[in-house]
Amino acid sequence: MRSNDGSRTGGEILIDQLAIHGVRHAFCVPGESYLAALDAFHDSPIALTVCRHESAAAIMAEAVGKTTGRPGICFVTRGPGATNASAGIHIARQDSSPMIVFVGQVGRSMREREAFQELDYRAVFGSIAKWVTEIDDPARIPELVSRAFHTACNGRPGPVVIALPEDMLIERAMVPDAAAFEPVEIWPGLTDMSRLQKLLWAAKRPVVLVGGSRWSEAATAALARFAERFALPVAATFRRGHLFDALHPCFAGDFGIGPNPKLLARVKGADLVLLIGGRMSEMPSQGYTLFDIPEPQMKLVHVHPGADELGRVYHPHLAINAAPTAFCSALEGLQPPNEIAWKGEAEVAHADYLSWSEQATAVPGGVNLGEILVWLRENLPPDAILTNGAGNFAAWIHRFYRVREFGCLVGATSGSMGYGFPAALAMQTLHPDRAVVCIAGDGDFLMTGQDFSTAVQYQLPVIVVLADNGIYGTIRMHQEREYPGRVIATELKNPDFVAYAKAFGGFGVQVESTADFPAAFAAARKSGLPAIVHLKIDPEAITPTATLTGIREKSLAGGGGKTHRS
Numbered sequence: 001m002r003s004n005d006g007s008r009t010g011g012e013i014l015i016d017q018l019a020i021h022g023v024r025h026a027f028c029v030p031g032e033s034y035l036a037a038l039d040a041f042h043d044s045p046i047a048l049t050v051c052r053h054e055s056a057a058a059i060m061a062e063a064v065g066k067t068t069g070r071p072g073i074c075f076v077t078r079g080p081g082a083t084n085a086s087a088g089i090h091i092a093r094q095d096s097s098p099m100i101v102f103v104g105q106v107g108r109s110m111r112e113r114e115a116f117q118e119l120d121y122r123a124v125f126g127s128i129a130k131w132v133t134e135i136d137d138p139a140r141i142p143e144l145v146s147r148a149f150h151t152a153c154n155g156r157p158g159p160v161v162i163a164l165p166e167d168m169l170i171e172r173a174m175v176p177d178a179a180a181f182e183p184v185e186i187w188p189g190l191t192d193m194s195r196l197q198k199l200l201w202a203a204k205r206p207v208v209l210v211g212g213s214r215w216s217e218a219a220t221a222a223l224a225r226f227a228e229r230f231a232l233p234v235a236a237t238f239r240r241g242h243l244f245d246a247l248h249p250c251f252a253g254d255f256g257i258g259p260n261p262k263l264l265a266r267v268k269g270a271d272l273v274l275l276i277g278g279r280m281s282e283m284p285s286q287g288y289t290l291f292d293i294p295e296p297q298m299k300l301v302h303v304h305p306g307a308d309e310l311g312r313v314y315h316p317h318l319a320i321n322a323a324p325t326a327f328c329s330a331l332e333g334l335q336p337p338n339e340i341a342w343k344g345e346a347e348v349a350h351a352d353y354l355s356w357s358e359q360a361t362a363v364p365g366g367v368n369l370g371e372i373l374v375w376l377r378e379n380l381p382p383d384a385i386l387t388n389g390a391g392n393f394a395a396w397i398h399r400f401y402r403v404r405e406f407g408c409l410v411g412a413t414s415g416s417m418g419y420g421f422p423a424a425l426a427m428q429t430l431h432p433d434r435a436v437v438c439i440a441g442d443g444d445f446l447m448t449g450q451d452f453s454t455a456v457q458y459q460l461p462v463i464v465v466l467a468d469n470g471i472y473g474t475i476r477m478h479q480e481r482e483y484p485g486r487v488i489a490t491e492l493k494n495p496d497f498v499a500y501a502k503a504f505g506g507f508g509v510q511v512e513s514t515a516d517f518p519a520a521f522a523a524a525r526k527s528g529l530p531a532i533v534h535l536k537i538d539p540e541a542i543t544p545t546a547t548l549t550g551i552r553e554k555s556l557a558g559g560g561g562k563t564h565r566s
């Protein structure tokens with residue numbers, strides 16, 4: 001209850017700051033450690049979603065940060081609540097997403113006694129979060145929360161963790177609010193842009209790679225115009241397919257795990273690579289084999305909002321410290337050469353992409369995930385949002401689905417299983433009128449599948465297309481490659497996923513043949529409920545082009561594996 005003497009509790013001051021900074025949604029698992037903050041939500045305009053597990057709550061917040069560019073907000077209790085949330089915090093770090101996690105803390109007078117669920121958050125999250133702090137004085141909440149918003153968004157975005165001692169949240173203070181924050185734009189210098197222009201004028205075989213965060217719809221549109229004017233092939237790095245329309249005539253394809261060999265050859269053969277926003281980390285760099293380290297064999301122009309990322313792994317020929325938003329708008333000022341040396345290459349690259357992704361490959365079993373992704377790309381509206389976690393099933397998404405609009409593919413570049421389902425819930429919360437489809441593996445889904453109840457509770461009609469092959473397929477694939485025939489700890493005994501969906505109050509349908517998918521999907525949509533479309537996938541169909549037995553036999557013929565990871 002608000003008092004009328006002008007003073008506010010720490011909890012009230014805190015939630016007021018969130019509203020001022022533009023927060024509309026927050027995600028939590030409650031704890032007695034932050035009851036006073038919860039109580040302040042009661043009268044606030046912020047919609048609070050209560051979840052079943054902190055990993056889901058943290059992933060939902062991360063997905064909001066990832067797709068809006070403004071910090072996603074999550075509240076968790078101390079100790080086990082905080083450690084449960086750590087997966088989402090790690091994703092926000094690796095994926096460069098702005099996020100603020102508020103964590104309960106023991107009362108100030110008890111600290112350092114290892115009181116009930118006490119943790120030293122600075123130590124626990126010190127190497128994951130961008131900044132960790134603990135607020136001791138309610139009068140400093142406006143200052144420190146304002147800093148948290150700026151820190152989460154500025155430069156390379158990332159997660160901030162703020163611990164809230166229980167007694168601090170009920171203490172009263174008279175303190176003015178902070179002003180609303182805005183992320184600080186980072187513009188490239190004029191010299192940067194004229195050097196880039198010179199490099200482009202001298203190039204023979206340039207390619208553009210896009211990734212990272214700090215993009216916007218306007219930035220992707222500006223990039224598309226630049227690509228058209230310069231006839232440049234543009235590829236999207238691992239799980240960043242939403243940064244370039246897959247049917248744009250300059251789109252060269254998805255550049256993640258197992259890219260189109262023609263695209264790989266194109267990037268390897270480029271004399272100029274313009275890398276915008278990404279870090280070119282392990283997955284897109286094909287295990288750090290693509291560019292020589294530290295001196296890339298081609299001219300690398302690296303555009304990144306975080307100054308610390310420039311020269312961290314690769315020494316760029318030209319380093320531009322800029323956010324993709326500002327950089328792409330500055331691209332409008334560049335002039336293409338009169339004679340484009342690489343004329344026609346974007347068309348060839350796009351044709352290579354189209355033929356690589358056009359038709360699903362044949363796989364063993366009654367259900368072909370590739371054909372289902374082809375059906376989805378042809379039948380979902382262009383603004384439908386696809387989300388995914390990690391597992392081999394994702395290979396079919398990246399190869400066959402065609403992402404058309406900004407924000408329409410939401411995945412974890414950190415490869416965190418369990419990501420897709422909570423991310424779908426977050427997307428449906430932000431966009432109640434859009435179709436949201438989560439493509440999940442059987443292992444992947446059950447890492448956060450308990451929050452199916454959250455979908456039902458908040459009437460979020462997401463559709464999970466669940467590729468059930470009865471194994472932790474990715475690991476089994478590596479196992480057969482490295483230790484052929486020695487299967488261990490990769491087999492799964494699954495629940496009846498249709499009954500699972502129904503037990504929670506959702507809709508479930510099983511698909512045993514590809515031809516049955518369209519009707520099953522239509523029934524799921526028509527139900528208006530959170531739904532699971534349960535695909536029975538043959539475990540032999542381990543990638544779009546390889547079978548488990550094939551991998552095992554190849555490995556046995558080659559002398560028993562234990563060669564290398566790939």
Ligand SMILES: Cc1ncc(C[n+]2csc(CCOP(=O)(O)OP(=O)(O)O)c2C)c(N)n1
Binds near residue numbers: 392415418473
């Ligand atoms: C949180 C987490 N734990 C473990 C892993 C290691 N891992 C990567 S893929 C995978 C198996 C995925 O299985 P499933 O979701 O069934 O997909 P499939 O590969 O069978 O298509 C595992 C265990 C991970 N990436 N993330």
Ligand SMILES: [Mg+2]
Binds near residue numbers: 467470471
């Ligand atoms: Mg599986």
